[in-house]
Amino acid sequence: MKCPFCGNPDTKVVDSRSGEDRKKRRRECNDCGKRFTTYETYDVSDAPTLLVMKKDGSVELFNRTKIIAGISSAVKKRPVSAERIQKIVESIENAYAVRESAREKPIFTTTEIGDMVLSQLKECDVVAYIRFASVYKDFDNADSFIRIINDEFKSQM
Ligand SMILES: [Zn+2]
The missing domain is CATH 1.10.246 (Serum Albumin; Chain A, Domain 1)
Structure with a gap:
């Protein structure tokens, strides 16, 4: 996932936390060093979803x-x-x-x-x-x- 601040595609995950229904990741840009958060969650639009x-x-x-x-x-x-x-x-x-x-x-x-x-x-x-x-x-x-x-x-x- 690219950095939202400088657009550099090279970012690393510095922290990862799992909730009940989503995963939160802290990422750090390898270029400008700024940090940002991404969320991984379910996509209920594609079947099969029980x-x-x-x-x-x-x-x-x-x-x-x-x-x-x-x-x-x-x-x-x-x-x-x-x-x-x-x-x-x-x-x-x-x-x-x-x-x-x-x-x-x-x-x-x-x-x-x-x-x-x-x-x-x-x-x-x-x-x-x-x-x-x-x-x-x-x-x-x-x-x-x-x-x-x-x-x-x-x-x-
Ligand atoms: Zn950056």
């Missing part, structure tokens, strides 16, 4: 790492392999691909994504399922928690 709509209506990028972290904490010390977690995430990405091939907007709500994870955890491990559900379903009281467990595991209890 989007998530949050409960408050705001839209953010589908964050694979965040989903894996969420599932990982739910399956802690449970017999669910890292490969299985990868498969769950891949199935969500496949669901996005299906939307895109149907020329629909590649967007899911956090609730839909939570449900996709839950339907698969249900097949892996009851404890992991309940842990994940307790985070995603926002249980407001003990009754709703018991109700969901009864509904989901009738056949197994």
Whole structure:
């Protein structure tokens, strides 16, 4: 990136900081020595971009790492392999691909994504399922928690 002060194309990065959705770089011109800041951010204009709509209506990028972290904490010390977690995430990405091939907007709500994870955890491990559900379903009281467990595991209890 060329220097905005003297136009010299030879600049170096002196500091780099990553935020949640953008990267900030401090650059220094190798000619005039002045410093300036550049930002690296997403370009949501080019597909495929997987989007998530949050409960408050705001839209953010589908964050694979965040989903894996969420599932990982739910399956802690449970017999669910890292490969299985990868498969769950891949199935969500496949669901996005299906939307895109149907020329629909590649967007899911956090609730839909939570449900996709839950339907698969249900097949892996009851404890992991309940842990994940307790985070995603926002249980407001003990009754709703018991109700969901009864509904989901009738056949197994
Ligand atoms: Zn310069």
